[in-house]
Amino acid sequence: DQQVKQNSPSLSVQEGRISILNCDYTNSMFDYFLWYKKYPAEGPTFLISISSIKDKNEDGRFTVFLNKSAKHLSLHIVPSQPGDSAVYFCAASEGRGGSARQLTFGSGTQLTVLP
């Protein structure tokens, strides 16, 4: 049972335009959401996160939106650059008391930004 789903395996966008990556989740106990970017032969790199008490968080060109009622989050990249081409993973976690935290990952979306 996939608790975090990224339904688009790939996305192509023109340089300078907006990239929108989507993620859906089923576990209503998730209270912290993150986006990671991954290049081949490297580990996932943290991009941006959002707590369930917010509905939007911005960091430079990256904005994450959270719609709790729809159990949906999205990552907007504006403007998109060729260096943004990578696999993007959505991840979620729930507090389980103490210091226990584990991430549940989606399957990833390959973003290609065309020059």
Place this chain on the structure above:
Amino acid sequence: DSGVTQTPKHLITATGQRVTLRCSPRSGDLSVYWYQQSLDQGLQFLIQYYNGEERAKGNILERFSAQQFPDLHSELNLSSLELGDSALYFCASSVDQGQPQHFGDGTRLSIL
């Protein structure tokens, strides 16, 4: 550079063998997490340690074990290896819960 160091980068071994993967977390991070990424399963959480104590367990096989030492580095031990254990093993660290986890570049394990 995330600040998380994993060694070795590559490991090739045979079925039935035992290996140890090592992880040094970012300076100041108390939590260490282990994840497995295989082709058909994606990134799966294995186990978490916080300041030397096990905090959370995921889909970790009984043949696998881990520990976190007083200097906060961690080791993942995989024994009685099977072909299906071939995967990328990532370590991540964070200061505490509610903080982003930062990943190392992984150890690629190949079982022949």
